[in-house]
Amino acid sequence: MSGIRVENLRKTFDNFTAVDDVSFGIEEGELAALLGPSGSGKSTILRIIAGLERPDHGRIYLTSREVTHHSVQERNIGFVFQHYALFKHMTVEKNIAFGLEVQKKSKKEIKAKVDELIDLVKLEGYNNQYPHQLSGGQRQRVALARALAPEPRVLLLDEPFGSLDAKVRKNLAQWIRDLHKRIHVTGVFVTHDQNEAMEISDKIILINRGRVEQIGTPREVYETPATKFVASFVGNVNVVESVISDGSIFINGVSPDITLQMRECDLAPGEVVLLVRPEEISLARAATENNLPGIIRAVHYRGSFYEVEIDVGNNLVKAVIDKEEYKAEEWRAKDPVFVLFGKYKVFDASEGYQQVHSMLKQYGYIE
Amino acid sequence: MSSKIRYKSPRALKPGDITLRSISFVYIGFLIILPIIAVISGMFKGGLANLWKQITLPQALFSLKLTFICALAIVVINVITGTATAWVLVRYKFPLKNLINALVDIPFAIPTVVTGIMLVLLYGPRSSIGTFLNKQGIEVIYAKPGIILALAFVTFPFVVRAVQPVLMEMDKDMEEAARTLGASRFTIFRRVVLPTLLPAILTGTALSFSRALGEFGSVVIVAGNIPFKSQVSSVYIYGEIESANTQGALGTAMVLLVSSLLILIVLNVIQRWSNKYEAHS
Amino acid sequence: MKPTPDPVDIEVITLWDKRVRREKLGKWIIIGLVFLWFAFLVLFPLYGIFREAGEEGLKTIFSSLKTADSIHAFYLTFITTLVAVILNTVFGVIMAIVFARQKFKGKLLLESIVDMPFAISPIVAGFMFVVLFGPEGWIGSWFESMNIKILYAIPGMMIATVFITIPFVAREILPILREFGREEEEAAATLGASRWQAFWRVTLPSIKWGLAYGVTLTIARSIGEFGAVLVVSGSIINMTQTATLRIHDQFMNFNYPGAFSAALVLAVFSFVILLFIQYAYKKKGGPLL
Numbered sequence: 001m002s003g004i005r006v007e008n009l010r011k012t013f014d015n016f017t018a019v020d021d022v023s024f025g026i027e028e029g030e031l032a033a034l035l036g037p038s039g040s041g042k043s044t045i046l047r048i049i050a051g052l053e054r055p056d057h058g059r060i061y062l063t064s065r066e067v068t069h070h071s072v073q074e075r076n077i078g079f080v081f082q083h084y085a086l087f088k089h090m091t092v093e094k095n096i097a098f099g100l101e102v103q104k105k106s107k108k109e110i111k112a113k114v115d116e117l118i119d120l121v122k123l124e125g126y127n128n129q130y131p132h133q134l135s136g137g138q139r140q141r142v143a144l145a146r147a148l149a150p151e152p153r154v155l156l157l158d159e160p161f162g163s164l165d166a167k168v169r170k171n172l173a174q175w176i177r178d179l180h181k182r183i184h185v186t187g188v189f190v191t192h193d194q195n196e197a198m199e200i201s202d203k204i205i206l207i208n209r210g211r212v213e214q215i216g217t218p219r220e221v222y223e224t225p226a227t228k229f230v231a232s233f234v235g236n237v238n239v240v241e242s243v244i245s246d247g248s249i250f251i252n253g254v255s256p257d258i259t260l261q262m263r264e265c266d267l268a269p270g271e272v273v274l275l276v277r278p279e280e281i282s283l284a285r286a287a288t289e290n291n292l293p294g295i296i297r298a299v300h301y302r303g304s305f306y307e308v309e310i311d312v313g314n315n316l317v318k319a320v321i322d323k324e325e326y327k328a329e330e331w332r333a334k335d336p337v338f339v340l341f342g343k344y345k346v347f348d349a350s351e352g353y354q355q356v357h358s359m360l361k362q363y364g365y366i367e
Numbered sequence: 368m369s370s371k372i373r374y375k376s377p378r379a380l381k382p383g384d385i386t387l388r389s390i391s392f393v394y395i396g397f398l399i400i401l402p403i404i405a406v407i408s409g410m411f412k413g414g415l416a417n418l419w420k421q422i423t424l425p426q427a428l429f430s431l432k433l434t435f436i437c438a439l440a441i442v443v444i445n446v447i448t449g450t451a452t453a454w455v456l457v458r459y460k461f462p463l464k465n466l467i468n469a470l471v472d473i474p475f476a477i478p479t480v481v482t483g484i485m486l487v488l489l490y491g492p493r494s495s496i497g498t499f500l501n502k503q504g505i506e507v508i509y510a511k512p513g514i515i516l517a518l519a520f521v522t523f524p525f526v527v528r529a530v531q532p533v534l535m536e537m538d539k540d541m542e543e544a545a546r547t548l549g550a551s552r553f554t555i556f557r558r559v560v561l562p563t564l565l566p567a568i569l570t571g572t573a574l575s576f577s578r579a580l581g582e583f584g585s586v587v588i589v590a591g592n593i594p595f596k597s598q599v600s601s602v603y604i605y606g607e608i609e610s611a612n613t614q615g616a617l618g619t620a621m622v623l624l625v626s627s628l629l630i631l632i633v634l635n636v637i638q639r640w641s642n643k644y645e646a647h648s
Numbered sequence: 649m650k651p652t653p654d655p656v657d658i659e660v661i662t663l664w665d666k667r668v669r670r671e672k673l674g675k676w677i678i679i680g681l682v683f684l685w686f687a688f689l690v691l692f693p694l695y696g697i698f699r700e701a702g703e704e705g706l707k708t709i710f711s712s713l714k715t716a717d718s719i720h721a722f723y724l725t726f727i728t729t730l731v732a733v734i735l736n737t738v739f740g741v742i743m744a745i746v747f748a749r750q751k752f753k754g755k756l757l758l759e760s761i762v763d764m765p766f767a768i769s770p771i772v773a774g775f776m777f778v779v780l781f782g783p784e785g786w787i788g789s790w791f792e793s794m795n796i797k798i799l800y801a802i803p804g805m806m807i808a809t810v811f812i813t814i815p816f817v818a819r820e821i822l823p824i825l826r827e828f829g830r831e832e833e834e835a836a837a838t839l840g841a842s843r844w845q846a847f848w849r850v851t852l853p854s855i856k857w858g859l860a861y862g863v864t865l866t867i868a869r870s871i872g873e874f875g876a877v878l879v880v881s882g883s884i885i886n887m888t889q890t891a892t893l894r895i896h897d898q899f900m901n902f903n904y905p906g907a908f909s910a911a912l913v914l915a916v917f918s919f920v921i922l923l924f925i926q927y928a929y930k931k932k933g934g935p936l937l
Contacts, residue, residue, distance in 0.1 A: 052543060054664050069663035072546040079547035085540035089562045098558075099548035150548060383843050384750060391743045391758075398811050399761055402776035405786060409779050448685050455682045459675055467683075468936070469926055473690060475865075476918040476925065478872030480895045484911040485693035487899075488700050520689055531936050552671065581769020583875035584892065588899060601771040601875065608775060608879055617779075620772045627767035631760060 002064045003028040003186030004049060004154055009058035011044055018044045019055070020210035026203065028063065031180045031187040033197035036207035037233070042190045045207065046156050049188065051075050063153045063186075075154075078147030078185070082159040084139045086131040092118070092142050093127045099150035117145040120179070137168045144176075148183065157189035161196050173200050194234045198222065206230050228305040231320050232279030238317045239360065240274040240344075241353050249274070249346075253313025254292055260341070261290060271349040273356050280342035281319035283308065283331065291340040298333050299326075306331075312339055403624075410621055413614045421618030426594050430603035431622060437511065437599065438579035441518045445575050448519075449526025450568060456527070457534040471528070474521050482520055483588025486513065509591045514599065517585040522575035529571030530564055537563055566641030570634060577630045580623055694915075701912050704905065712909040717886045721894035721910065724802070728877070728890060729870035732809045736866055737859070740817030745851075747818075748825035759822075765814050770875030777808055777880050800882040805890065808876040813866045820862030821855045824932075829854050857932035864928050868921045871914065 004026040011019040018041045026032045034042040047053040049060055051072035060068045067075050087095050096117055100110045118124060121141040131139055140160065147155060160176065161169045177200040180187055191197050197204050198218040206213040206221065206229070214226040225231035241252045244267055248259035251274075260274075284291060294312035306326045308319045317339065321331075331337065349356040410418055421427060455461075456468050474482070490497045490507040500507055507513045537560070545555045583601040590597035592606060600619050607616035701709065712718065747759055765773065781788040781798040791798050798804040829851055836846040852859075874892040881888035883897055891910055898906035929936070 050547060052546070069667075071667055072543075073549045073551065076549070077547060079544065081540050081544055083538075083540060085538065085544040087541055087544075087559060098545070098550075102549045102554060146544075146548070387742050387746050388750060388752070390739070391746045394739045394743070395758060395761060395814075398807070398814060399764055401787075402773075402780050402811070403764075405780040406772075406776045448682070448689075451678060451682050452686065455679050459679055461679050467686060469922070470686075470690060472922060472925060473694070473918070476868045476872075476922045478874065478892050478895075478914050478918070480874050480892045480899075481697075481872075481911045481914050481918070482693070484895065484899065484907060485697045485915075488908075489693055489696040516689075520693065523689060528936065535935060552674070577767050581767075581772065583769065583771050584872075584896075588896065601769050604769075604771050604775060605875075605879065608771075608778065613779070616775055620769075620775050623769050623772050627769070627772075628764075631763060631767050635760070 003030055003062075004032075004188060005059075005061040005064075006045070006049065007059045007061075009045065009048060009055050009060075011041075011048060011053065011055050018210055019048065022058075022207070022210070022212050024205050024212060024215055026186055026188060028186050029184045030202045031177070031189070031200065032203040032205060033201035034188060034190045034205050034207055035194060035197045035234070036192065036213075038192055040207045041210040042192075042207045043158055046158055046188065046190045049154075050077050050079050050156050052079075076150070076152050078150070078152035078155040080140075080143045080147050080155070080157040080160055082162050084131075084143040086139055086142055086146070088131050091128045091130055092123060092134075095131070095142055096145045096149050098146060103150055113149055117149055120148075120182070121145045136164050137172060140164065140172060144179070148185070152185065155185045155187040157187070159191055160189055161191060161193055169196065176200060198234070204234075206233065208233075225302065226304065228279060228320050228322055231302065231305065231307065232277050235278070236318070237275045237277055237360075238281070238315075239357065240276065240312065240315045240317065241349070242272050242274055244269050244272050244346075251292055251313045252315065258287075258292060260292070267346060267348050268350075271353065273347045273349045273353065273360075274341065274344045275347060275360075276317075276341045276344035278307070278318045278320045280344065281317065282340045282342065283310075283319060283321065283325075283329070284338045284340065285329070287338050288340070291338040294337055294339050296331055296333055296335045296337050299331055310337060310339060406617070406620065406624070409613070410617055413617065417614055418618045418621065421615045422622060424615070426598070427600075427603060427615070427619050429595050430598050430600045431619065433511075433514075433598070434580060434600040434623075437514050437518055438576050440515055441522055441579045442572050442576050444515075444519055445522055445526045446568060446572055449523070449571055449575075450530055450564065452527045453530035453534055457531055471524050474523050479521060479582065479584025480588055482517060482585040486517055486520075486585070486589050490516075508589055509593060509597050511590075511597065513589040514586055514597060517589045518579045518582055521582055521585055522578050525575040525578065526568060526571030529567045529574070533564055533567040566637055569637050573630050573634045573637065577627055580626055697908075697912060697915050700908060704908065708905055709909040709912060712905045713913065715906075717889070718894065718906070718910060720886050721889050721891045722913070724805070724889065725871055725891040728802075728806050728809045728873075729867055731806045732813045732870045733863060733866050735810050736813050736817050737863055740814070740862065741821060741855075741859070743818045744821040744825050744855075745847075747822055749830065762818055763815055765812050770812065770873065771879060773811055774808055774876035774879030777804060777811070777876070781807075781880075799880060800884065800888060802888065804880040805877050805888060808880045809870050809873050812873050812876055813869050816866045816869065817859065817862035820858045820865070820932075824855050824858045825851070857928055861925065861928035861932050861934075864921060864924045868918065868925065871917065871921075 005024075007023045009019050009022040010017070020041075022041075022045055034045060036042045044053060048055050048058075049062075051067070051070060051074075055068070058068070059066060062075060062077070087098065090098070093114055096114045097110050100113055105113075114127075118127060121144055123138060123141055123145070126134070126138065131142070134142065157176075161173060164172060173196045176189075180200075189201075198221075201218060203215065204218055204221045205215050208229045214221055214230045216224075216226075221230060221234050225234060242260075243250045243252065244262065246269070247262055249262060249272070250256055250259050287293065292312050294310040294317070297309040297311050297316065300307040300309075305320055305322050308321060308331055310317045310319060319339065347356060347360075422431075452471070456464065456471075487508055488494060490500070490513065492498065492501070492508065497508065505512070507516065541559050541563075542555050545559050550558070581601055582599075583605070586599055587602050587605070590599065590602070592598055592602050594603075598606075600623055604616045604619050604623075607613075607619070743762065747755060768776075778799060779785055781791065781804060783789060783792055788798065796803075798807070832850045832854070833846050836850045837843075841849070872892060873890075874896065877890055878893055878896065881890075881893065883889050883893045885894075885897065889897060891914055895907050895910045895914070898904070898910070
């Protein structure tokens with residue numbers, strides 16, 4: 001792994017272990033995603049690679065050279081910050097030229113490179129604009145160009161999709177992918193959005209609570225999740241078609257005597273869908289308040305956990321349970337079971353369930 | 368709800384608005400505008416030619432030169448010390464920091480004559496330091512160094528307090544970005560931090576320049592009234608007033624007045640310009 | 649519990665720390681320089697005056713202070729400050745309300761004019777009033793005919809002090825009123841409150857600390873006012889001499905104990921005022937302390 005390699009990284013803040021024995025490698029020219037929920041330590045890992053934080057333990061290698069004790073300036077990395085961190089008082093041109101001026105390149109070289117990059121990020125004509133005159137997406141592109149100008153060995157991006165709205169994000173994601181194909185720099189980006197990670201990275205590194213959960217291609221991670229966390233973080237959300245009426249949620253196909261109480265939900269009565277992640281579903285043998293009756297359709301063994309498919313009314317729902325729980329209950333196909341939704345989101349589906357499904361597909365919630 | 372709430376446009380005048388406005392107009396008009404007009408008319412009464420003559424009298428000219436040179440020296444001193452002090456107070460932790468931060472305001476609270484007295488106590492002819500320096504040929508009291516010292520004291524807080532809030536609000540992100548691009552600490556300060564602080568530094572500088580031009584209480588005690596040596600314009604004007612030479616006083620007073628007004632305008636311009644880069648952020 | 653670092657780690661940490669230590673050295677140098685300048689410029693003079701107090705001895709200081717002239721001087725400082733504070737608080741609030749809540753032509757210009765006393769040298773300010781109230785001045789001649797003395801008398805000193813301190817309260821409250829309060833006042837109006845009630849019970853509490861801060865600054869400035877009052881009053885002992893004028897007068901007449909003791913009192917007072925300034929500043933939400 002000659003692009004980026006980290007070994008046994010550890011970082012503690014006061015009493016909190018942010019990064020716990022993290023090791024992974026990225027090939028030269030690969031674009032990898034550090035994927036995980038907020039607070040998982042992924043940004044810290046990125047900053048450690050950059051040299052903005054010092055690890056308590058471990059090694060970092062960039063293009064096969066050890067840089068663990070090198071200063072940020074010495075590492076020759078390109079870093080794109082979440083909120084771009086453009087130099088407000090400098091034009092687009094000056095921003096991009098900054099790294100080259102620091103390297104004391106000649107004026108001619110700088111001009112040529114800057115023009116090349118402005119071309120690359122499709123910001124022709126914006127040379128003399130100031131950051132406050134640009135849109136979010138444009139600022140993002142300037143940040144990218146600025147980071148790439150000094151021809152870094154490695155490109156690091158911190159939540160590049162974070163501050164943008166959905167449509168711009170989609171375009172930007174593809175665009176980063178294309179750019180990366182053209183430039184061939186080793187790249188790592190941090191994100192909590194599995195859809196973008198899946199869409200554009202060569203390799204996904206899943207981080208949870210400071211630890212590596214799985215490393216693999218998007219397909220591997222999606223089809224053969226190594227842990228329960230990966231399975232529920234990457235992958236589909238369950239879509240449960242229901243109706244809101246009289247302040248309660250009636251699940252399609254489930255007896256009207258059994259409803260879910262509405263929770264801080266101010267949608268009008270009508271058709272809705274509930275989105276619930278597999279790990280937010282718990283199973284029980286007996287009925288309790290707020291759980292729903294269903295029949296188990298199938299149980300799949302995934303190595304470190306089990307995936308359970310359940311028919312709840314007219315909906316097929318997937319839950320994940322860990323080995324211990326499975327052993328305790330021994331769920332089998334055709335068993336009656338009661339499911340309890342932990343967290344779920346409610347979406348208005350008055351346009352029709354089909355519409356909702358295509359919208360959710362478009363936004364990447366479901367395949 | 369049966370009562371109708373009448374919607375009033377925000378511009379509509381409420382009862383008493385005119386009264387309040389008139390009160391303000393009268394207050395400002397009587398206390399500020401009237402005196403200024405009186406002085407300006409006095410200027411024209413004596414004749415512009417005479418005024419120019421008064422301004423260009425050798426003693427008057429010298430005092431003006433001295434005043435402006437000292438004010439400029441103060442500006443240079445304050446830019447460096449003020450920015451450094453603000454930087455240290457915002458970015459670093461060190462013992463007694465809170466005490467020093469509080470004491471930065473002392474020059475605002477202490478009467479200027481008291482400042483003069485303090486300096487004379489320390490460096491005057493009856494003090495040990497004063498006599499020592501005099502033996503070396505260095506005069507502090509009744510000479511330029513004393514003036515500069517007094518001005519530095521009374522104008523110290525201006526740049527510090529102008530720069531501090533801007534420094535506190537500054538996004539550290541930009542500095543980190545510059546680090547990733549390979550810049551040394553000094554380069555980062557020079558090319559990223561300083562330009563961001565520039566409007567605040569200029570504001571503080573304009574304020575201290577204005578103050579230095581007009582400062583009287585501390586300087587009259589520390590530098591006395593020695594024409595052609597340590598007599599600044601404010602002291603010269605005082606002398607002219609005491610000798611009932613209104614025209615003489617008017618001339619130099621006009622120069623100071625016009626300078627102050629120009630600085631006020633400059634300050635306004637700086638404010639507007641500094642908001643340029645924040646427009647859509 | 650942090651695990652003990654192994655030898656490989658120690659090497660890395662040491663290299664990193666070495667670099668950080670170099671940076672830290674730079675930091676301490678700058679702190680040191682700033683400290684030195686501050687100590688030289690501010691702390692040293694402060695020390696000087698208190699050292700002198702110790703040397704003179706409290707007895708001599710008190711005897712200088714107990715003279716009739718001295719007491720009268722402090723009394724004059726007190727009443728001129730009082731008048732300046734009262735007038736500029738009332739009118740300062742009025743002006744701030746007018747600027748914050750009303751729109752009219754020339755408002756921006758007027759706001760800049762209110763700032764003028766800041767920019768004008770106190771000597772020039774005093775001079776303006778001498779011209780205005782002098783026997784040949786527009787107003788002076790009018791008062792002269794009525795045999796009312798403005799110049800070289802207490803009324804003139806008060807006017808000069810009021811002029812000098814006009815901006816403080818208004819400038820402090822204006823931004824607060826601009827940002828807050830409009831909706832609450834309208835709400836109060838819809839609930840039937842008269843403008844006076846709305847002001848007293850809604851507006852005033854919201855500007856409480858900004859007001860306190862402005863008033864404290866006004867007090868500090870009034871007490872310290874010198875140049876304008878000197879010109880306007882003639883500095884006549886026991887008649888038109890404030891504390892600051894007395895310090896100057898005594899000093900010029902080589903009566904050093906007299907000058908010094910009054911200066912000491914004002915110095916101590918400024919520390920007290922400084923405490924109030926900081927307290928009010930923090931309470932109003934200022935970010936610097």
